[in-house]
Amino acid sequence: xxxxxxYIMLKPDAIKRRLMGEIISRIEKKGYHITQAKIMTLDExxxxxxxxxxxxxxxxxxxxxxxxSGPVFAMVVxxxxxxxxxxxxxxxxNVFEAAPGTIRGDYTNNVTENVIHGSDSPENAAIEIAxxxx
Ligand code: IDP
Ligand code: MG
Numbered sequence: 001x002x003x004x005x006x007y008i009m010l011k012p013d014a015i016k017r018r019l020m021g022e023i024i025s026r027i028e029k030k031g032y033h034i035t036q037a038k039i040m041t042l043d044e045x046x047x048x049x050x051x052x053x054x055x056x057x058x059x060x061x062x063x064x065x066x067x068x069s070g071p072v073f074a075m076v077v078x079x080x081x082x083x084x085x086x087x088x089x090x091x092x093x094n095v096f097e098a099a100p101g102t103i104r105g106d107y108t109n110n111v112t113e114n115v116i117h118g119s120d121s122p123e124n125a126a127i128e129i130a131x132x133x134x
Pocket of ligand 2: 120
C-alpha cells in the first residue's frame with residue numbers, strides 16, 4: 001500500500017444532474033483528501049488526448065461530444081491506495097456490470113454518460129494530473 005494521488009473528474013452529466021455534492025461527499029467519507037479542484041469546460045483537443053486509447057472506436061465522436069457538452073469538475077484525490085481505491089468506488093466501465101454501492105452502479109445506466117472518471121494506473125495518474133492541473 002502506498003500514499004497516492006489520482007486524477008478524478010466528474011463528467012458533464014454529473015454536473016447537469018447536480019450530483020457533485022453527493023459524489024464529493026462519498027470521496028471524503030472514504031477518507032481521501034481533495035487537494036486540488038476546479039470546474040472547467042474541455043475542448044475536443046484535450047479529450048482526444050485524454051481518451052487517445054479510444055480514438056479508433058466507433059463511439060469516440062459520441063464520447064467527445066458528451067465530454068465537451070458542459071463543464072466538468074476536476075480533482076486531485078489523495079490517500080493510501082487512492083488510485084485503485086477510487087477505481088473500486090467508481091465501479092466497472094460497463095455500467096451494466098457496475099455493482100450497486102459503486103458510484104456508477106448507483107447513479108447511471110448509460111454506457112457513455114457514466115458520471116465519473118478515475119485514473120487507472122500510477123503512470124496515467126501522473127500524466128492526467130499534469131494534463132489537467134499543469
Ligand atoms: P473507464 O472510464 O472505466 O476508465 P475507458 O475504457 O477508459 O473506461 O473508457 C473511457 C470512457 O469512454 C468511459 O468512461 C465511457 O464514458 C466511454 N465508453 C467506454 N466504453 C464505451 C462503449 O462501449 N460505448 C460508449 N462509450 C464508452
Ligand atoms: Mg479509462
